[in-house]
Amino acid sequence: MACWILDRYMVMKAAHLVNAVWTKDQLKVFLRYAREHRLWTFLHVAAYTGARRGELLHLRWSDVDLDGKQFVIAGSASFVDGERIEGTTKSGRKRTVSLDDGTIRVLRDQHKMQAADKLQVGPEWRGGGDYVFTTVWGEPVHPDTVSSLFPILIKRYNKAHPDAPLPHARLHDLRHVHATTLLLAGVPVHVVAARLGHADPSITLRVYAHVIRSAEASAAEIFAQAIGE
Template sequence: MSAHRLSAFFHVAAYTGARRGELLNLRWSDVDLDGKQITITGSAAFIDGERIEGTTKSGRKRIVSLDDGTVRVLKAQRSKQAADKLVAGQEWRGTDDHVFTTGWGEPIHPDTVSSLTATMIRRYNDLVKGPTPKKPLPHARLHDLRHIHATTLLLAGVPVHVVAARLGHAAPSITLRVYAHVIRAAEASAADVFANAIGE
């Protein structure tokens, strides 16, 4: 099964924990592939049928580091977008250097990626051709990728203030409140971690 044309969007969402609107606002000028980072500068939304671009939820921009795999995904996205532009020719409608666009260069509508999440899960679970997956994917929302990102980092021992900065929370206390259940699960094993660390 070939990758969906917006698979890069979902990959970057999962591997950065960025919000939907933040990624749909992302420009190539905000992407530093050599430095392996992106700068989240604002957010995009549709209000009364009109695309609105504004600040991030916290009102501050932030830098989010990238792993090597995500750098490769973004390089491939840039190449694919360049190919789309060649095919579209004078019909290309891109004007603002957006990273994620339609085949015509227009910014992606936020509802498109949200509704596509459920569609892609359903298609994966109900393949017409080929074997049924051994482990069907559970129902999930696009925003769940952000929660998975944060939960994975916290359970791996990444400090709360680092996770908060990565997610764009105004303060670590917000991260502590939202992910209190994850913190409690990690704390439950703290005694064993300490004992193992000193060799008992």
């Protein structure tokens, strides 16, 4: 009973956050503004794949197939009591996520930047884990770094653009933007669920119920246009 109540609470909480999700235009504005930051690649990949923070910080280059336009999410990274901990994904399973051409270019640029960092740092380079996202010294990025950066960038943008501010959002909300955009574009729920790493499509159905209802509202017109009436 307690587990059911907790699950219900998490779904309701997530649904509430999705209601306040950014629009596609707001996401594009944010990513353009954040482009000069060295962690912009992380923000771009998070938005364009819907992957969780810990999953991306666990990602190795050996998991990335740039020619095949995909990567494998094999685990998740977090910090507990000041110690980096690596484990399985939330569902306990690996998953393959397809990548668009633009994200492939972004990842290629990330690889080049890392090579330049390594050359500049020289013997002080601390990278040995093949991580995709690292500090200038080659160490894996701390989860709090990307989470705290997100509101800072929003605040800076809003200060520079007071007439068209971005709504408050969290890093995790990029995942909601990704899911919402796919569902409204007509991507099947089970496909979105697999992409997000949901253990069961019913989770996706519950969390994004209002998005799915919105898409269903236009189903009658879409059918009529397809038939030609």
